[in-house]
Amino acid sequence: MKLNKILQFLGVFGVASLLLTACIKEEDHLKEMGENIGNSFLKFQEAPEKVHFFAPFTDQRKVDLFSLRKEVNGQAALQTTSTVTITSKPQLIEDYNDEHGSNYELLPDSLYTLSNTAFVKSANGYTVNFGAGDFSRDFTILLNGAKWDISRNYAVAFTITDSAGLDINDGKRDVIAMIAVKNQWDGIYSVESGTVTRYTAPGAPANDALSGDLTGNPEVTLATVGPNTVQITGLQWAHGNNSGVAGIDNLRATIDPVTNLVTMRSLGNATLRNWEGKENRYDPDTQTFYLGFIWNPTANVRTYEMVIKYKEPR
Numbered sequence: 001m002k003l004n005k006i007l008q009f010l011g012v013f014g015v016a017s018l019l020l021t022a023c024i025k026e027e028d029h030l031k032e033m034g035e036n037i038g039n040s041f042l043k044f045q046e047a048p049e050k051v052h053f054f055a056p057f058t059d060q061r062k063v064d065l066f067s068l069r070k071e072v073n074g075q076a077a078l079q080t081t082s083t084v085t086i087t088s089k090p091q092l093i094e095d096y097n098d099e100h101g102s103n104y105e106l107l108p109d110s111l112y113t114l115s116n117t118a119f120v121k122s123a124n125g126y127t128v129n130f131g132a133g134d135f136s137r138d139f140t141i142l143l144n145g146a147k148w149d150i151s152r153n154y155a156v157a158f159t160i161t162d163s164a165g166l167d168i169n170d171g172k173r174d175v176i177a178m179i180a181v182k183n184q185w186d187g188i189y190s191v192e193s194g195t196v197t198r199y200t201a202p203g204a205p206a207n208d209a210l211s212g213d214l215t216g217n218p219e220v221t222l223a224t225v226g227p228n229t230v231q232i233t234g235l236q237w238a239h240g241n242n243s244g245v246a247g248i249d250n251l252r253a254t255i256d257p258v259t260n261l262v263t264m265r266s267l268g269n270a271t272l273r274n275w276e277g278k279e280n281r282y283d284p285d286t287q288t289f290y291l292g293f294i295w296n297p298t299a300n301v302r303t304y305e306m307v308i309k310y311k312e313p314r
Helices: 002-032 091-100
Strands: 041-044 049-054 060-071 082-088 104-106 112-114 119-121 125-130 136-144 153-162 174-181 187-201 220-226 229-233 251-255 262-266 281-283 288-295 302-312
Touching: 041 153, 049 060, 060 082, 060 153, 060 174, 091 104, 091 153, 091 174, 104 174, 125 136, 125 153, 220 251, 262 288
Parallel strands: 049 174, 104 153
Antiparallel strands: 041 060, 060 136, 082 125, 082 153, 112 136, 119 125, 153 174, 187 220, 187 302, 220 229, 229 251, 251 262, 281 288, 288 302
16 A cells, blocks of 8 residues: 555656656746746747758768747747748858958758748748747758768858747847768867077067967867868967957968878968978877967067867867
8 A cells, every 4th residue: 555655655756757858948948038028039049040050971860951940928828839031142152262362152952951841932932930939940951961072061051031020139149050071180189398489589588478388278279261271260379368369360280191290370370381401290199299380570570389189079
């Protein structure tokens, strides 16, 4: 008898727990509204941009490129159905390429199929249906790796053109979702050693606090921007003083896959180049880069030499 009562209690407790969990999820969404409590809003959750990187594959992969989210001001609004419209905006891709020195192009229809029926294709975009209780819709595709030219980087770009009367969050009207293959050098790297020196003029070291040892500096990121090229971000001056290195925006390392020799350049500073007499190579056995580069060689010279070792994927 006692055992039966215990089992009955556990059954009731389990049902109550499930109901409580469902309520908490809905309440959590309503709490997220916070600053928007007076109005209901629509936005691209990942705006302004989201990058998806993959290792090469030949099957079909399901990818959530971006999500359209409805932030409501209460239960009544959450239960209201609505149909919104998003329109393709390829100009956003061109603008992104101009700003970042990248080469994304519009994702061809032949490379994917749309798998979320809430998105209904129109002449130049999609209508998106939100049912009662729906506050998020994922733009989910099946990406065909067998048809993908891995030397190319693709993107889709959309803007909200009809919000069905919902306000639109500032800065969340447009979104770009980019797709690219990670090359073999992509990842997070630890700074093993190195030295940076700032000069006030050629041959005249500044002897300032920003010059000196790089050992133990914060990790740097190497991000794929081409089949054999990575963009290096996160460089700091000496002693990890939380001061980022400026003036060499879009720092790039291009690796010769045959010789493992590296060519350094900066899209934001044409004077940056390999430092003569210094190593610029990649060791595939230890996943380590040996890099030496120089910029502003005829004025306020800067020299940077470092050894960075692969730590983990980004």
